[in-house]
Amino acid sequence: MKMKVKMNKTLIAGLILAAFMVLIALIGPFIAPHELNHQVKIEYVVGQDGDGYVVAPPVAPGSKEYPLGTDKNGYDLLTKLLHGAKYTIFLSIGIAVARVAVGGLIGLLLGFYVKPQREGKEGTGKASFWSVLNGIPIFLIVWLMMIGITINPAASPFAMSMILAVVLLVVGVPSVASTVKEKTLIIRERQFVTASRSLGAGGWRIIGSHLIPHLKESFLILIVQEIILVLTLFGQLALFNVFVGGTTMYFDPPEYHSRTSEWAGLIGHNRMSFYANEWIFYVPLAAYALLIIGFALVSKGLEQRYNKMFSKFSHF
């Protein structure tokens, strides 16, 4: 019983953190302290006692007006984060749900209808084919697909986000499908499936009333894990200047800005700031890491909740 209480702690902490982030994404633009285009200009402020000081971007965090500071161009970081949150959070959740829905369906059908392969040369050949391709990281493939269209696009940020979403959906479906297929293959050998089949149930009936109910916990965990994977991809792409919603590129000197202030984009844009004005670097990074930690806690909590139910005990 003691274990059970502890298990839920991880899950609850994760759920609170994730819910907080979703809330920020929902109401962020309304509670932002400044307009998105509000910019700090260099000015000389004279205090009440006559002492003057210069306010110049970037403003360090901690001031009442700019709690998280501003970036090099004088834009408030908190405002940017609050406005960008909806892209980061809703897009990652949306892509993850779509990946699991499409990949899950394909996996179920493959696992249920395709005859199991004999352990033989053919199977291993196929497996090693895909695993060698696995040597090309997914974000590189996405980078190659996006880099031609992402710089200074004519399409709206929303349209660009949707294009990226479709690309990420396509590259993510195979791994989800194969995971679900593996699980389906195990369940379809169970006796209740055989019993149901001998009673005359058809394929869809078995999938609907036996396979899906048995897999629904797996699906839930899979969605949370896919959210983390999508967020990771956002971040990796952002390092290489492919931002969610498109990249605005300025020339001389070349500078890459996120059009949506999406969090990963802010990290990619500011990643070289760790030598000086380091808050520009760590504020978006902290927000992004916190988001990932939240979902990781949810995933871990769910796993603990579902997996430990019938476990045996270690001999040591």
Add this chain to the structure above:
Amino acid sequence: MLKVAGWSIMIPGILFFVFLFAMMPVLLQASPIDGTLQLSWEQGFQSLKDYFAGLGNGDSFQFYSGKNERSFWEWIGSYFVTSFYYVAAAGVAGTAIGLFVGIYFSLSEARITRSIVDFVGSLPDFVIVLIMQFAVVLVAREFDVVLFEVATLNSEEPAIALPLIAMIIIPANYMIRGVAMQMRLTLKEDYIGNAKARGLGKLYIVFYHALPNVLPFVKGDLHKLMGIIMGNLFIVEYLFNNNGVSMLIFTNAFVEQSGIYQYNIVVNGLLSFLALYLAGYAVIRAFLFLLGRVFLR
């Protein structure tokens, strides 16, 4: 024979994907007016045709780096060796650390260390690298000690230690969690209980009864581990500015200034990348083979 047949299907298949992926930047184009997507197959096939035509006269192995024309063969050697050094180190050290720490975790509670490992494992690779760089800068500022080079700025002072640590930490972390889980499952098996009842020592059982049953799992998971290492290689080489195969692709995919896409260097780079993958895979397999020699009876 079957193996040969498998390879003869596999290699054209892989080549097809490499040529296709490399074609993407010219294939997918957005209209400059309203931003709608267009597929320009003509241009895509043109670059493919040029590549094959260039194979004969060597044009496919010439590329522009800035304003200088360079030969792929001249550069790939040192770049490949640099990358291979990281991949091999990450693979061997990652597997070794993963196995032994994983075994330790499966045997002891080690709550705090375990949650630290879990925590690090939940963060994306590049976040870990960025935090490491930032930590070094902070230490240098506070204590005036530069622990590691944060990035390679010139060839005299390459960053070696920090990228190496970053390359090892991430696969090791993955391995630790995998091995610990598998080990815990194995220790629940009845033959372990039997061995224990026969009065064999704990360490003897772990290394000579349980470990041989965990090693196949490690072997089965190697492709996934290599996938992690290769993805990590991109991030590490890029963030530390080290000259490896992935930087060869990224810095030269588009010619500086003119922005022309160099199809040939991307294809060549991707193929060297896959060669690197296979080389790294072979190194880990050899390492596991040696390990098996020690613990399999």
